[in-house]
């Protein structure tokens with residue numbers, strides 16, 4: 001486990017101007033995986049196939065209803081539900097639809113648009129099973145990137161959409177969405193499920209509409225508004241306005257585990273750097289203001305080869321043999337990842353790839369160690385695409401209004417801190 005660079009903690013004054021205590025954490029320590037192998041594919045074990053009934057309509061997302069089992073496929077202009085043997089159950093047409101990204105979203109509070117609308121393809125940007133409400137959440141690139149909810153047992157039945165902009169509004173920009181617990185309504189109450197969403201910045205349409213879609217947010221499953229939004233708090237992380245275009249972040253995967261919600265990204269090492277690296281960031285699920293935001297580098301290397309670009313990831317549990325090898329119980333989460341070695345100064349992968357596994361207990365420990373390091377005076381806060389870096393100070397971090405934060409408050413997710 002090698003230190004890559006220093007760590008940090010910070011107050012982004014331009015980010016949350018209305019907040020009492022704007023604190024944001026960033027840590028830049030990398031960590032090595034526990035187990036590594038070279039990825040290999042096998043082709044001999046095909047048990048079923050489903051071919052697109054609409055040639056040219058590419059599949060974009062696949063999700064499984066574990067209670068049934070059924071599968072859902074999000075494709076260009078279509079959604080499909082499949083039986084467990086991959087035979088077709090239902091299909092729904094989602095596009096093309098008349099749209100123009102310069103028009104406001106088709107929400108009741110906005111007046112009609114003067115721009116001409118034309119047929120635009122619907123790219124599926126997210127597909128999530130909401131078990132508690134028995135809904136399939138399917139998000140489309142149309143109308144500024146909206147999400148709709150469909151009946152899990154009949155995807156032709158949909159709830160009236162709110163047309164809240166939530167996801168990317170074009171074909172290629174990344175979006176990652178998943179359901180995990182959010183802050184409780186009152187301290188001590190049950191934590192309701194919310195939708196965690198990360199979205200790359202896009203240049204499609206007027207920026208006043210894109211600004212409604214933050215880099216990371218948690219949202220209410222009923223209406224897709226922010227899970228928390230009031231005078232003092234909001235469950236949002238935004239990239240600095242000046243850096244949105246020059247500092248692209250690609251979101252690869254996200255998941256909730258043991259009280260935290262995580263996202264895995266590819267981004268430049270810093271705003272000034274041309275080197276691309278992979279990162280994992282997290283927030284505490286109980287945190288109503290994402291004060292607890294912290295990111296660390298996610299490294300996958302063997303010998304001198306650095307597989308710097310994460311391509312896919314999955315949170316699962318180890319089988320008996322793997323658990324023994326990792327020295328953890330079979331009940332603990334492990335993050336499985338596939339990385340590629342990148343071409344220099346580019347997000348494009350080469351053909352060289354590797355599989356890396358990270359027990360989540362180790363990931364949590366790295367985050368804790370990094371937070372403690374900053375409080376021992378080592379490193380800076382940041383990251384500079386979110387907030388101006390400031391030197392970590394011993395024992396406390398002062399904020400704008402001279403309030404001070406302790407390491408205990410950070411590690412306890414600010415939950416009792418007003």
Ligand SMILES: *[C@@H]1O[C@H](CO)[C@@H](O)[C@H](O)[C@H]1NC(C)=O
Pocket residue numbers: 171172
């Ligand atoms: C989207 O990505 C594909 C494949 O990488 C590329 O060929 C295409 O030009 C991209 N489209 C846009 C609009 O960027």
Ligand SMILES: *[C@@H]1O[C@H](CO)[C@@H](O)[C@H](O)[C@H]1NC(C)=O
Pocket residue numbers: 192220221222223227
């Ligand atoms: C989500 O929003 C609805 C109103 O649209 C509200 O009734 C509900 O309490 C909200 N859920 C949470 C967890 O805040």
